[in-house]
Amino acid sequence: MLVYSRRFTVIRGLCLATALAFGGSCKKPAPSPEERTEIRIGATLPLTGAEARIGGFFKEGYELAIEQANQQGGLQLGARRLPVKLTLLDDTTNQATAVSLADRLVNSDKVDFLLGTYSTSLVEAQSSVAEQNHVPYVNGGGAATATYQRKYQYLFGLLAPVELLGRTLMQWIDDQQKAGKLPRPSRIALLWENTSHGKDFRRGVSEFAKQAAGSYELVVDESFELNGKDFSALLGKVKAAHADLLLADAHLPDYITLQRQYVSAGLCHQLLSYGARGAEGAAREALGQENVSYILSAVWWSAALAEKSALSKQFVELFRAKYQRLPDWYQALGYETARVLLAAIQQAGGSDREAVRQVLATLKLPSLLPGGEVSFPAAQGGQAYYPFVVQQNLPDGSSPIIYPKEIASAEGVAKNPRCGAH
Amino acid sequence: MAQLLDLAVSALLLGGLYATMAYGLGLIYGVLRVVNLAHGGVIMTGAYLGWVLHERLGIDPYLGLPIVAVVCFALGVVLYRGVCARLPRGAAGGAPSLLLLFGVWLVLRNIAYLVFTGNDRVIRTSYSTESLPFLGTFLSINRLAVLGISLLVPIALHLLFSRSLLGKAMRAVAQDADSCTLVGVDVERIYSLTFGIGTALGGIAGLLSATLFAFGPAFGAGELLKSFVVVVLGGLGSVGGTFVAALILALVEVFSILLLPAYLTPAVGFVLLVVVLVLRPGGLWGQRVLG
Numbered sequence: 001m002l003v004y005s006r007r008f009t010v011i012r013g014l015c016l017a018t019a020l021a022f023g024g025s026c027k028k029p030a031p032s033p034e035e036r037t038e039i040r041i042g043a044t045l046p047l048t049g050a051e052a053r054i055g056g057f058f059k060e061g062y063e064l065a066i067e068q069a070n071q072q073g074g075l076q077l078g079a080r081r082l083p084v085k086l087t088l089l090d091d092t093t094n095q096a097t098a099v100s101l102a103d104r105l106v107n108s109d110k111v112d113f114l115l116g117t118y119s120t121s122l123v124e125a126q127s128s129v130a131e132q133n134h135v136p137y138v139n140g141g142g143a144a145t146a147t148y149q150r151k152y153q154y155l156f157g158l159l160a161p162v163e164l165l166g167r168t169l170m171q172w173i174d175d176q177q178k179a180g181k182l183p184r185p186s187r188i189a190l191l192w193e194n195t196s197h198g199k200d201f202r203r204g205v206s207e208f209a210k211q212a213a214g215s216y217e218l219v220v221d222e223s224f225e226l227n228g229k230d231f232s233a234l235l236g237k238v239k240a241a242h243a244d245l246l247l248a249d250a251h252l253p254d255y256i257t258l259q260r261q262y263v264s265a266g267l268c269h270q271l272l273s274y275g276a277r278g279a280e281g282a283a284r285e286a287l288g289q290e291n292v293s294y295i296l297s298a299v300w301w302s303a304a305l306a307e308k309s310a311l312s313k314q315f316v317e318l319f320r321a322k323y324q325r326l327p328d329w330y331q332a333l334g335y336e337t338a339r340v341l342l343a344a345i346q347q348a349g350g351s352d353r354e355a356v357r358q359v360l361a362t363l364k365l366p367s368l369l370p371g372g373e374v375s376f377p378a379a380q381g382g383q384a385y386y387p388f389v390v391q392q393n394l395p396d397g398s399s400p401i402i403y404p405k406e407i408a409s410a411e412g413v414a415k416n417p418r419c420g421a422h
Numbered sequence: 423m424a425q426l427l428d429l430a431v432s433a434l435l436l437g438g439l440y441a442t443m444a445y446g447l448g449l450i451y452g453v454l455r456v457v458n459l460a461h462g463g464v465i466m467t468g469a470y471l472g473w474v475l476h477e478r479l480g481i482d483p484y485l486g487l488p489i490v491a492v493v494c495f496a497l498g499v500v501l502y503r504g505v506c507a508r509l510p511r512g513a514a515g516g517a518p519s520l521l522l523l524f525g526v527w528l529v530l531r532n533i534a535y536l537v538f539t540g541n542d543r544v545i546r547t548s549y550s551t552e553s554l555p556f557l558g559t560f561l562s563i564n565r566l567a568v569l570g571i572s573l574l575v576p577i578a579l580h581l582l583f584s585r586s587l588l589g590k591a592m593r594a595v596a597q598d599a600d601s602c603t604l605v606g607v608d609v610e611r612i613y614s615l616t617f618g619i620g621t622a623l624g625g626i627a628g629l630l631s632a633t634l635f636a637f638g639p640a641f642g643a644g645e646l647l648k649s650f651v652v653v654v655l656g657g658l659g660s661v662g663g664t665f666v667a668a669l670i671l672a673l674v675e676v677f678s679i680l681l682l683p684a685y686l687t688p689a690v691g692f693v694l695l696v697v698v699l700v701l702r703p704g705g706l707w708g709q710r711v712l713g
Contacts, residue, residue: 049540049640050542050640052540052541194685222685225685233675233684234684236428236679237425240425253542260551264553265562266559286636288551
């Protein structure tokens with residue numbers, strides 16, 4: 001014991017002397033490129049808590065991309081191939097946990113890069129850790145523009161802005177109005193969750209409506225609390241406003257609760273949308289097919305893109321082979337987020353964080369996302385910018401793409417036929 | 423006018439839900455003087471029990487109510503005997519009981535995470551989205567059922583307190599537990615049965631909520647807060663006051679949408695709570711002993 005203590009004291013003394021001499025510390029140094037045996041990537045996801053279901057979807061996407069890279073022998077870095085190791089932790093849908101786990105991944109587990117968590121609020125908080133530690137942070141779960149307006153250098157997001165989502169929905173609606181399928185002016189009831197996500201959606205819709213003067217009238221413009229329970233008063237206001245269109249922005253649990261109360265209240269609008277939510281299998285199970293038919297959604301990716309894009313087709317086949325079902329946009333974004341980071345590491349030729357950051361900042365990579373290419377424009381603060389796809393639930397259970405026209409596989413139904421039954 | 427009628431109907435139905443959630447909390451406080459912070463966990467447990475009965479055994483949620491009530495009653499008795507009975511009686515048990523029961527809630531929540539994962543669940547029946555037309559508005563069948571049950575519970579509790587020996591003993595214990603011990607009332611048994619009945623009411627509230635909302639292991643936190651507001655507004659220990667307070671809270675929340683942005687309406691109840699506590703610290707009907 002005494003010998004151990006003396007030896008320990010000597011080691012500490014040597015460390016202290018070295019630290020004083022070189023201004024360094026006695027922490028284990030990062031392995032040199034030659035010593036490195038793997039690329040370590042860290043991530044947290046909400047695997048429990050309010051966003052657990054979606055967190056699980058992103059996990060499937062991350063794991064599929066990493067597995068695919070490792071099956072190909074790992075990443076080609078110069079003359080060597082290195083396997084990729086993913087350390088994935090559960091942030092319990094909690095901001096503080098997401099932040100502390102990211103700190104642990106960087107400073108204790110010594111990961112080289114970070115993949116992001118899911119949902120705007122968690123990404124917003126967690127990306128600060130990456131920025132402070134100069135670790136490239138690629139995420140597919142944060143879409144609010146405010147997240148990318150902080151001039152962060154290490155933050156890269158694959159979700160196009162929610163504002164664009166609102167605008168894309170309105171572009172399709174505008175086409176329908178011009179074709180005489182919707183009244184002019186159309187009275188819009190706009191409901192949005194009281195988050196930066198919801199505010200972006202509101203901006204997209206309301207600015208489009210303002211620019212198309214005389215074509216639209218916002219008769220309800222209300223926000224609601226995230227994870228709300230009772231929307232009866234809010235729906236009462238919507239009913240009293242006699243709107244033609246109900247455009248809402250909600251996360252999955254709120255979409256299910258809202259739609260259930262909407263149907264029970266006997267409401268029906270010519271067009272109904274919950275923003276990015278609508279086509280999820282969980283919602284069909286919870287509400288019944290008859291209660292989700294004709295709902296519009298604008299999403300960052302759709303499995304229907306497999307008919308138009310080789311990369312989407314390849315992803316869908318890979319996903320079906322592993323999980324025996326079709327992916328939603330969540331899994332596609334998870335997969336693409338991990339794939340983009342791996343491609344950037346490979347292009348940088350190693351695990352040097354600064355080199356990978358520079359590659360990401362100038363990247364133009366063929367992608368399964370709409371538009372076919374992903375990049376992180378500095379003008380958008382590192383947030384990808386590409387068109388959304390609008391899809392509509394049909395009574396047969398499918399959700400074909402109805403907009404943009406170039407990739408549409410069906411024509412949308414502008415007047416909800418269910419309303420006639422009421 | 424039509425909007426006002428819509429809002430009034432919404433408030434009535436919402437009031438029924440709030441009352442159902444609050445009865446168990448109010449009863450346990452009325453007799454044991456314990457703020458049951460595990461009430462949120464009990465509501466969540468009731469929701470999952472109802473879900474299991476419906477999804478796995480095909481039992482309709484309303485037919486499953488007695489089963490959930492019995493299971494939650496047993497859970498309450500076990501919780502009391504295993505946990506609460508070790509606390510000092512009355513006010514002396516206050517702070518430790520808060521911590522202990524909060525711990526019980528966390529344990530229940532984590533058990534739910536382990537067993538059911540964090541995924542949201544819903545109970546969907548053939549009548550989940552059905553409604554009845556009423557004066558130009560629509561009444562959700564589920565919400566009507568919740569309102570009906572919320573009216574039946576205080577009647578049942580009133581009969582229990584006024585007609586049965588057990589109820590009279592509960593009222594007596596609520597007034598003075600030490601004197602009851604002196605005259606031979608088994609106070610511990612009364613406490614344990616009260617905790618069981620309160621927990622059963624929480625479980626029923628959970629199952630009824632699950633017929634209306636999606637739920638997960640974190641379910642119950644918001645419901646506990648609303649229950650607390652209702653119980654304090656109604657006067658701790660007043661069963662009839664609980665129903666009226668639930669109705670007032672719902673009316674204030676629902677009608678405030680005419681003046682305030684929708685996202686602020688949930689906060690209105692808490693403002694009301696603060697105002698009532700400042701002006702009438704005993705609640706709107708004063709503190710009663712299971713009146």
